[in-house]
Amino acid sequence: MSRPQQVQLSHGGGGREMNDFIHNLFFRRFENPLLKAEDAATFTLNGPVAMTTDSFTVEPLFFAGGNIGSLAIAGTINDLAMVAAQPKYLTCSFILEEGFPFSDLERIVDTMAEEIVPTGAQIVCGDTKVVPKGCADKVFINTTGIGEIVLPNVSASQLQPTDVLLVSRDIGRHGACVLAARESLRLESEIESDCAALWPIVNTLLNKGITPRAMRDATRGGLSAVLNEWCQSSNVQMRLDEQAIPVDTAVKGVCELFGFEPYDLANEGTFILAVPAQQAQDALSVLQVFQAQAAIIGEVTQGSPAKPILCSPWGSKRYLDFPVGELLPRIC
Template sequence: MADTPKDKSIQLSHGGGGKEMNTLIRDLFFAEFDNPILRSEEDAAKLDLHGANAFTTDSFTVSPLFFAGGDIGKLAIAGTVNDLAMMGAEPQYLSCSVIIEEGFSINELTTIVRSMAKELKQSGARIVCGDTKVVPKGCADGLFINTSGIGRILRPNISAANLTAGDAIIVSRDIGCHGAAILMAREGLTLESALQSDCATLWPVVEQLIAANIQIHAMRDATRGGLSAVLNEWAVASNVGITVDEACVPVSDEVKGLCELYGFEAMDLANEGTFILAVPNHIALGALEIMQRFGHCEHAAIIGTVSDDSAGKVILKTPWNTKRYLDLPKGNCYQGFADARIFDCECAD
């Protein structure tokens, strides 16, 4: 695409239509997201769809917009693609709707849109329709992005209600990095650390698990509410007990340090590229081996087991061999959880 003008900002006239908006849409969104469906420029995109499809939506309101390991654009693509992937669905078509505050930097918008385009390449999903609104200064916090997504379901039986006694619980990497990275960015902390958000598209690793015919009982990305929320939801939905061996849960030293400093539990912190699997125990090592081929899953680990005891509860076995219930996290900005998943909920994290 042609370089967008430097040091310019979005004006209300950009939203009122006219040449300026048209130029922005064509030179930025159309150029970066280019594909034949988007180019048709009708009121809606025409798609040829067959069979079982997953449909999901998410609005992204992260503050700050840029953080270690990502930005709101990467998050908006990875987040919706991951919601589809967790349903065993191949992410195919995305919509993209942005609400921009008057005065927002066009350079920053360009960076964010390019970040979205780059992240789309991780899954092959395409943005096929979109919408741009400009609201007066003070009426939004810089930029909000909504993405909705459609994906072809390849494995229809993955469900929070499908956990079975004897299943192993696998986590795909060390937990809590996104929540910790956002916390650092908000608090202006400059720890001498390599701490980055885990923000990543999970479809490539999920695709390999599906291709290897791994029998996935349940699969979910541990976003708001972290590991605690997912395991508690599963225990209730499947009416099983889940026992987690705390010593097996991978947590980086940086995240541990921040948690001590602020009194958070790593298991409650949000993730944006970390997922949890429940698979029959005898294939757990095989699943782990496939996952560990991917860089961001090299620390994947079996962290627990499913049983018929203590149905509806998650039990944490501490390194001192004591046991306690792992409860649902209490809500706050770093710990918000999605209790009613299809109606995802959070504050601006």
């Protein structure tokens, strides 16, 4: 069968075209012993598990540092990693618009196949739907992940005063990257998304004996949303050193241009963790092996109201509030 130029309705019709489409595109790239032409995947799990699901939609589909496919894999892997669960199995479902270029779909699926390899997880089942032109915007992806919990009780409800807060790299890259792409901004240096699967970093932390109280990838709402949610969950305050929070110069420039704060912008490969004070330097050393910009940014404290407090280098203080409104729709 010749390679199609565009996705057609027959590719979701359940007949020969769909069978060829699924086997030649998805099975060939996601091949593993558990991926079969059955209605369900079967496998064995040992001990407690974590499960997550997410849907992905971004405009543009392709951006510096990734595409909707890398978002789909990294997003689901990271949700498992943030509760200290080793990713094991993923499902993957596509909603495709009739007429979507087949070459673009191949690029997306190729990226997904590459992104999942370092995590050790496998895509074990999926689904494809093709809708008439105009009934969807190009492509939407849904993924569900299952992982085996390595360290129990990693949760925002476990924070304690004197715990130290760290960030795994500079913040705001994904939101700034997508915004720059939409507005066709010409920057001195291109902003690449931080999109990446975080399990290899988390696994190294756990293997080094680090026992995080909480971890969270700072996606929509960015650093601000995560820290406010944590304060509410554990009824604590936080003191943040504004100068210690790493922000790339190009991201600062985009924020100044549009009136945003980098703390509110989305990330797709950056996470925040809280650890006991005695583990802070060891945790930082591990993070800096992967990203030199990793930093200690503050500590958990007692106080009311339960909000993070941003402390400037000049001695002023302000609450770092939840982002308000929808800064950037369709970013992940």
